[in-house]
Amino acid sequence: MTNAAVDTARPPLGLAMTSLLRADSIVILNSKTSLVLSTLLPIVILVATTFGKAQSRLGGSSLIIGLALTLGLLTSCLLGFTLALAHDRHIGVLQRLRVTPAPNWMIMTSRLIVQVATNLIASVIVVIVGAIVHGLTLNVGQYLLVIAVALLGAAVFLAIGQALVGLIQSTNAISAIGRLLMIVLLLLGIFGGTGILGDTIKAISDWSPVGALMTLFSDVLNQSAWSGQDTGSLLACVAYIVVFAFIGIRWFRWDSR
Amino acid sequence: MNEVNMPAQPSVLDISDLRVAYGARTVVEGVSFQIDRGEIFGLLGPNGAGKTSTLSAIEGLVKPKSGRLLVDGIDVQKEPLDAKARLGVQLQSSSFQAELTIQQIARIYGGLYGVKLSREQIGKSMRAIGLEEELGKRFKQLSGGQQQRLALFIATIHNPLLLLLDEPTAGLDPQSRRGLWRRIEELRGEGNSILLTTHSMEEAQAVCDRVAIIDHGVLLTVGEPSELIDKHREDPRVLSVAHGAPTLEDVFIGLTGSEIRD
Ligand SMILES: Nc1ncnc2c1ncn2[C@@H]1O[C@H](COP(=O)(O)OP(=O)(O)O)[C@@H](O)[C@H]1O
């Protein structure tokens, strides 16, 4: 018996990758919440803080823009990406993809590429709006540095999100813990950093993901000289990425039981 | 099938001594069987017997604890992508991305299997399975029968050597079920082999060339449906549940017991 009609060739990886990127892009563009979280919410903060004394109380416009950028990354990576991944695992999308001849790493990489690209575009929009409404003039170098820090920030929050889906199976639990974690990180980063909660909290805050990123963003926007604090923040971010990505990959399960 | 001096064509599927465990719990133990070209093979067993776990091992979704799995002579564990390129899969429970339309699903999954489909080709294929009106809809918006037809279309999009269907008729109405049986016959005519799981003895007898009965992770018997009835017709366990001449269902109940599984 001949099987001329039956196809046994392994499909080209390039076509598989384009298909995955296409799927993930359609999904992210269709997910209104993700776009709102990563762009609109930060812009609302930028605009709202131009009124009244909010600016000086929170530490100047560069810190506000830093906060807006950090918030956009935090919500879209820690909530958007993480919940979408947990949901796709729950309903079996990941398993459906895994039985195709696309390698596992490619399925994950495609999601990450689309997510990070969205974050970078959103960050550029946020910083442009921020510079306009807060009257800052930024040079090309600063824009590039903002993009670099945004990349770092996205990696930190994606790693934390990956650790969540790695350690927790239930989509509902991931959703609840993700939200809680987001609020804790945000409050710690913002209010802990002001020192009103005492020195210990301030130190923890400065080293926390949100605090470290806000330091880096605001120093880039201020064009302040590279400080020991910046080195510390950078190292903290790298450490978060390494530790949480390791946990998230090591214990990640593709199936939902 | 092969002349003595011709190189033997490998079986489409060759499973030997497969063992699958989740943690400390073994759910598939010492399973061995082969599937030939153009053959429709049914894996029968009560809930929790290990059917899906056996398929998962073939699909590369779970790593077997031991045993050998060859698809067209290719070791599934050593060359997973080459093996997957030969497999068409319809999972028992799975879904496509909720945000994608039917049109996009066809295009994207085609690409994942190396098949580039134009808008016209997709339109034509969807017309053939009665989904031409649904091209702009999402997977969730389809009825059960429509979802099954789309899932089967995606599973066969690259004309796979071996098609794995996990309880493909579960939840379908009789019309859809017959429609699926017809499609399965057509696929066999085109040279594809099929491994399907089912609870339905009627289905096993209607479409399967050979069946295996599995329970508690162990294969109890393998053969043509009529052969199995002959082979086990004197078995007291089968006789005790038969009303009149033993049927395949009597053999099934006789071998796997009357206890209800969840
Ligand atoms: N991912 C899993 N983790 C732990 N146990 C599982 C998993 N999948 C299946 N099982 C268990 O393995 C046994 C066989 O399941 P399965 O292969 O799905 O049976 P079937 O498809 O025949 O109904 C069942 O007892 C089931 O509870």
Ligand SMILES: [Mg+2]
């Ligand atoms: Mg099953």
